[in-house]
Amino acid sequence: xxxxxxxxxxxxxxxxxxxxxxxxxxxxxxxxxxxxxxxxxxxxxxxxxxxxxxxxxxxxxxxxxxxxxxxxxxxxxxxxxxxxxxxxxxxxxxxxxxxxxxxxxxxxxxxxxxxxxxxxxxxxxxxxxxxxxxxxxxxxxxxxxxxxxxxxxxxxxxxxxxxxxxxxxxxxxxxxxxxxxxxxxxxxxxxxxxxxxxxxxxxxxxxxxxxxxxxxxxxxxxxxxxxxxxxxxxxxxxxxxxxxxxxxxxxxxxxxxxxxxxxxxxxxxxxxxxxxxxxxxxxxxxxxxxxxxxxxxxxxxxxxxxxxxxxxxxxxxxx
Amino acid sequence: xxxxxxxxxxxxxxxxxxxxxxxxxxxxxxxxxxxxxxxxxxxxxxxxxxxxxxxxxxxxxxxxxxxxxxxxxxxxxxxxxxxxxxxxxxxxxxxxxxxxxxxxxxxxxxxxxxxxxxxxxxxxxxxxxxxxxxxxxxxxxxxxxxxxxxxxxxxxxxxxxxxxxxxxxxxxxxxxxxxxxxxxxxxxxxxxxxxxxxxxxxxxxxxxxxxxxxxxxxxxxxxxxxxxxxxxxxxxxxxxxxxxxxxxxxxxxxxxxxxxxxxxxxxxxxxxxxxxxxxxxxxxxxxxxxxxxxxxxxxxxxxxxxxxxxxxxxxxxxx
Numbered sequence: 001x002x003x004x005x006x007x008x009x010x011x012x013x014x015x016x017x018x019x020x021x022x023x024x025x026x027x028x029x030x031x032x033x034x035x036x037x038x039x040x041x042x043x044x045x046x047x048x049x050x051x052x053x054x055x056x057x058x059x060x061x062x063x064x065x066x067x068x069x070x071x072x073x074x075x076x077x078x079x080x081x082x083x084x085x086x087x088x089x090x091x092x093x094x095x096x097x098x099x100x101x102x103x104x105x106x107x108x109x110x111x112x113x114x115x116x117x118x119x120x121x122x123x124x125x126x127x128x129x130x131x132x133x134x135x136x137x138x139x140x141x142x143x144x145x146x147x148x149x150x151x152x153x154x155x156x157x158x159x160x161x162x163x164x165x166x167x168x169x170x171x172x173x174x175x176x177x178x179x180x181x182x183x184x185x186x187x188x189x190x191x192x193x194x195x196x197x198x199x200x201x202x203x204x205x206x207x208x209x210x211x212x213x214x215x216x217x218x219x220x221x222x223x224x225x226x227x228x229x230x231x232x233x234x235x236x237x238x239x240x241x242x243x244x245x246x247x248x249x250x251x252x253x254x255x256x257x258x259x260x261x262x263x264x265x266x267x268x269x270x271x272x273x274x275x276x277x278x279x280x281x282x283x284x285x286x287x288x289x290x291x292x293x294x295x296x297x298x299x300x301x302x303x304x305x306x307x308x309x310x311x312x313x314x315x316x317x318x319x
Numbered sequence: 320x321x322x323x324x325x326x327x328x329x330x331x332x333x334x335x336x337x338x339x340x341x342x343x344x345x346x347x348x349x350x351x352x353x354x355x356x357x358x359x360x361x362x363x364x365x366x367x368x369x370x371x372x373x374x375x376x377x378x379x380x381x382x383x384x385x386x387x388x389x390x391x392x393x394x395x396x397x398x399x400x401x402x403x404x405x406x407x408x409x410x411x412x413x414x415x416x417x418x419x420x421x422x423x424x425x426x427x428x429x430x431x432x433x434x435x436x437x438x439x440x441x442x443x444x445x446x447x448x449x450x451x452x453x454x455x456x457x458x459x460x461x462x463x464x465x466x467x468x469x470x471x472x473x474x475x476x477x478x479x480x481x482x483x484x485x486x487x488x489x490x491x492x493x494x495x496x497x498x499x500x501x502x503x504x505x506x507x508x509x510x511x512x513x514x515x516x517x518x519x520x521x522x523x524x525x526x527x528x529x530x531x532x533x534x535x536x537x538x539x540x541x542x543x544x545x546x547x548x549x550x551x552x553x554x555x556x557x558x559x560x561x562x563x564x565x566x567x568x569x570x571x572x573x574x575x576x577x578x579x580x581x582x583x584x585x586x587x588x589x590x591x592x593x594x595x596x597x598x599x600x601x602x603x604x605x606x607x608x609x610x611x612x613x614x615x616x617x618x619x620x621x622x623x624x625x626x627x628x629x630x631x632x633x634x635x636x637x638x
Contacts, residue, residue, distance in 0.1 A: 117538045118610060137456075138466035147457035147466040149492040149501065150537045150607035157611070173468040182468065182501035185632055218469045219436045288469035291437060292476070313504055318637010 001307050004167045005190035008130065009089065009110060010062075012036030013303040014180070014190030016112070016133075016169060017197045019066020019091050020141060020285065021045065026057030028202040029064075031299035037193075039063040040091055043082065045233075046075035055085050064088045064109070068142075069095030070236060083107040093135070094142055094239055098127040114171065114192075116144035116239075121155045131167045132159070133192055137223065138173030140195050140287030142239045145223075148172040149186065156187030175289030177309020184314065193302065195287045200299035208277030209284050210296055213244060218288035220245050226252045227283050229259050230270045244284035248273070320626050323486045324509035327449065328408060328429060329381075331355030332622040333499070333509030335431070335452075335488060336516045338385025338410050339460060339604065340364065345376030347521040348383075350618035356512075358382040359410055362401065364552075365394035374404050383407045383428070387461075388414030389555060402426040412454070413461055413558055417446040433490065433511075435463035435558075440474045450486045451478070452511055456542065457492030459514050459606030461558045464542075467491040468505065475506030492537075494608030496628020503633065512621065514606045519618035527596030528603050529615055532563060537607035539564050545571045546602050548578050549589045563603040567592070 003014045017024065017032035021044025029039030041054045043065045051065065065082045069092045072079055079100060082090070090104045093114035104111045105128065113124035114133035121132050134155045136148025152170045159166050170183035171192035180191050198205060199214065223240040226249050243249065248270065252259040259266055273281030297305070322333045336343065336351035340363025348358030360373045362384045370384065384401045388411045391398055398419060401409070409423045412433035423430045424447065432448035434440045440451050453474045455467025471489045478485050489502035490511035502510050517524060518533065542559040545568050562568065567589065571578040578585055592600035616624070 118536045119538055136466055136468065137464075138469050145456075145542070146537060147455055147468065147492050147607055149455065149467045149498060150457050150494075150610060153495070153497045154537055154610040173466050175469075176472070178472045178505050179468065181504035181636075184636060185500035185504055185629075186497050217437045218465060218473055219438055223464070288466055291469060291473040310504075314633075314636040316637070317500075317503060317633040318635070 001311055003189040004165065005131065005169060008167050009038050011038050013307045015303040015306060016040065016091075016190065016192045017299070018171065018192045018194030019043065019064070020194055020198060020203070021068070023198055023203045023205055023285065024066075025204045026054035028197060028200065028204070028299055029054070030058040030061035031200070031202045032197060032303065033061045033063050035300035035303045037303035038088060040089075041065045043067045043078070045071050046078040048075070048078045048081050051078065051082060062088050064091055064112070066091035066093065069093060069097055069100070072100060079103060083109065089131075091133070093133070094236075097124060097129065101128045112169075115155075116146060116151070118151070118154050118158060121158060125158070125162065125164065125166060129166065131169060133169045133171045134188070135192070136172030137242070138288040139171055140198065140221070140242050141285045142235070142241055143172065143223070144238060144240075148174070152183060152186040152188050173287060173289050175292040177306045177311075177313060179289070180306050180310035181313045184310070193306065195289045196293055196302055196306075197299055198286055199293050199296050200302065201296055202299040206274070206277030206282065209279055209282055212279040213284050213286060213290060214294055214296065216244060216290050218291035221286060221288055221290060222249060222253065224249055224253050225256060226259060229256060229263070230267050232267070241285065242287055244286055244290070246280050248281040320630060322508040323484065324450065324488060327486050328357050330357050332626045334622040334625060335359065335410075335509065335511045336618070337490065337511050337513030338362065338383070339513055339517060339522070340387070342517055342522045342524055342604065344523045345373035347516060347519065347523070347618055348373070349377040349380035350519070350521045351516060351622065352380045352382050354619035354622045356622035357407060359408075360384045362386045362397070364390050365397040367394070367397045367400055370397065370401060381407050383410055383431070385410035385412065388412060388416055388419070391419060398422060402428065408450075410452070412452070413555075416443060416448065420447045435465060435470075437470070437473050437477060440477060444477070444481065444483065444485060448485065450488060452488045452490045453507070454511070455491030456561070457607040458490055459517065459540070459561050460604045461554070461560055462491065462542070463557060463559075467493070471502060471505040471507050492606060492608050494611040496625045496630075496632060498608070499625050499629035500632040503629070512625065514608045515612055515621055515625075516618055517605055518612050518615050519621065520615055521618040525593070525596030525601065528598055528601055531598040532603050532605060532609060533613055533615065535563060535609050537610035540605060540607055540609060541568060541572065543568055543572050544575060545578060548575060548582070549586050551586070560604065561606055563605055563609070565599050567600040
């Protein structure tokens with residue numbers, strides 16, 4: 001399946017492995033790339049030592065790196081340190097990419113900007129994004145409320161109006177070939193896949209948390225601010241986190257003030273549960289696509305499986 | 320485009336016009352049916368006189384009627400009164416359909432159950448739904464949080480597991496042929512279209528409100544409870560309303576208690592604005608698909624246009 005995205009990134013399949021903070025390390029990124037997708041390290045909050053270690057694990061694999069954009073201002077050196085690694089792409093989300101565009105393009109990396117609204121898509125195009133990721137609220141981890149099904153075609157129309165060659169990628173809720181085929185129909189040149197890679201053996205996910213998630217439904221996920229409060233992250237109010245519902249999230253979701261009052265003990269409890277992999281308290285940062293995933297499959301094969309299923313569906317529909 | 324849905328409902332195009340409360344009257348339903356879709360009266364809260372009047376306007380057109388399910392318990396006679404009209408289908412949403420299944424099927428009407436979760440889809444199948452509408456949170460009017468892109472394939476998998484011949488219909492965010500083509504890729508047999516019909520001349524929408532909406536984006540819509548509070552409706556907490564953002568909604572969205580304290584004057588203000596078509600206060604009950612709609616097009620042609628675009632996309636993709 002050749003698209004504008006595969007050409008721009010020089011990849012076999014129109015699939016970008018989502019740069020999931022903490023979960024997407026070098027092993028996952030290298031395996032995704034080996035399988036024909038673009039593998040990405042989840043640079044997240046910008047811990048330079050962790051990112052260095054993950055690039056070392058990925059070795060010579062051609063990969064990219066993602067960042068939480070608003071956090072880069074607090075970590076002024078981490079972007080240059082990553083650019084020295086000559087990443088294939090830098091993936092920015094959640095904030096204004098403008099201050100970083102020149103350095104990224106100057107280093108020869110592709111600039112991927114993930115947006116959650118048409119308004120932010122327009123801004124990303126204005127400042128020089130080469131690839132726009134339209135992320136719907138179905139996605140795991142941070143995001144906003146708009147659905148992938150409407151955000152993708154609305155941004156596709158904007159790209160058409162501007163008559164540019166920007167590539168458009170759908171993100172949020174895409175876990176199999178049906179999601180890729182649907183995204184292509186909506187006007188996307190490819191997809192970002194998160195939860196399906198989260199559920200591979202290569203992601204940095206506690207095996208108990210993973211095993212416990214494979215029989216859940218998309219119904220069992222929720223967008224919440226609880227998981228930022230407990231980690232002490234000062235996220236802009238517009239963003240929330242989609243994760244699996246569990247006792248901890250359900251206890252505090254409508255009681256944020258109570259969580260803030262008892263923050264020290266609750267953070268200790270939560271940290272310990274994450275170390276131990278206790279699914280009743282620890283977080284599974286997964287999207288609604290979880291309900292389409294019933295097996296942990298090796299990361300290397302994921303992109304090809306998705307493309308094969310999508311191609312079969314599209315061929316059948318056309319005949 | 321022939322599908323299980325077109326066969327079951329005896330319609331030309333796999334399109335159901337959404338039974339939008341207040342907006343979907345007999346003129347819209349008749350025009351949608353004339354155009355090859357299944358036209359529906361929005362029976363909504365169950366006002367028997369209004370529903371009678373709309374059936375009379377629709378005349379001999381073969382149409383269906385929708386209800387807010389939890390409200391039927393408070394309006395015990397309205398369902399039978401509608402069934403005497405021999406509707407092609409009854410469309411139930413937001414509540415437990417079980418008490419009404421036998422009367423609907425006994426009257427020879429198709430039973431369409433709209434759901435917002437996999438859990439409710441399972442229940443609807445258990446109690447005898449013939450057609451399941453998977454409604455994502457992109458939809459205008461009442462709904463919940465899951466996205467169409469994941470809800471449709473997850474319910475499709477459940478239907479396949481049960482090996483039944485239940486038809487599956489996607490709703491929420493589908494405003495053109497791209498949405499229909501994507502829905503087919505996700506496993507749907509057809510689509511429910513709301514906002515595109517809302518924006519036809521035949522819907523019962525104030526012309527000033529309509530004209531003001533044709534240049535908006537999906538970004539400009541929001542899920543809120545403000546519009547139920549101001550109308551004095553006691554909706555179950557799980558449901559909210561998607562509508563266009565305006566001064567009134569933005570003032571009260573995070574101040575529900577204040578709205579309740581000043582309810583009398585605010586309801587009077589809101590009612591007056593709706594009569595006058597003042598878009599800064601009156602509600603436009605539209606979905607995120609609004610951003611794909613830039614013209615008010617006559618209802619009769621909508622289904623054919625959507626199918627034509629979808630068919631062209633699917634044919635091109637398959638070649």
